[in-house]
Amino acid sequence: MPDFQTILGCLLAVIIAIVASSMELMSKYQARTIGEIFFSPYYFFFVLLNAVFCTLVYWALPYISGILVRSEFLPSLENPLVRAITAGLGYLVIARTSLLDINIRGQTVGIGFDGIYSTLAQYLLRHHDLRLRRKMWEDFQKAFSSYPPHIFLGAVKLLMRQLSEYDREEFETTLARLKSGQPKSLDFCYGLYILLREYTEGREGAEAFLSQLNEVLKSDPSFEKTLREEFAAITS
């Protein structure tokens, strides 16, 4: 039966592992809200996967420590705090270890722990991504059925004026990519909506821009006409 200190150390290691793996997702989905990223069954299982591997490494650390740390640091591993930090930050070294690398259709697949960890992690992250995209599509459908298409272009232009110089450059580049090659009206609107979401706070943030512009256009018919013509000239 493990003592209290070992359990506490293991818990700390798991927390470190969860924070580290969550930071990876936060950097990938910078434009999404916390709720969108973390309230998902796929994220839960991803966390569980990392927690299981981290616990295994924490438990096995006294036996495999030679792989993870330099020999002069080995005695320090008896300290539960050092053991927890080493397992929490170093479990991926073991999880990513493969005995053999084979190439399947141009992709390297590791046979060993890497094969198990990578397959499960990729599956979960891919479905997490699909779930976020499906949510984005559903949000767009609601917006698309509420506003005429040129409102999306107007909202994006309105947002662009409020961005910092650094963000505006990237924003304009993406907008130029979306405009190229006479996109279909729906494709262009969806692209503009994704762009809007990249720089606003969730669905509500994008909705605020769309409704704000809708109000402006109601009181300015000439601006609405210009915007409508511009939208028609861009799309096929």
Add this chain to the structure above:
Amino acid sequence: MEYSQKEVLKRVLLSLRQQGKQSIPELVFSTRLPYGVVQEAVKTLKKRGLIRIEKVNANPCVAEDASSLEIIELNE
């Protein structure tokens, strides 16, 4: 900017493999390629039988052709 066809097809296929099925606007974001270039790549990949296209309707109140989004998926 010029894009080599081989490089474009590779980027589109890689994005579909890593991130799963996507619409053309989503591919513009994930591949960082212009819409027109992605659209051409999708046509080529469809001709070669490497992908399949499924249509989803965005707004039932609008005519289907005008409001259907093409979702591109790898033929595996």
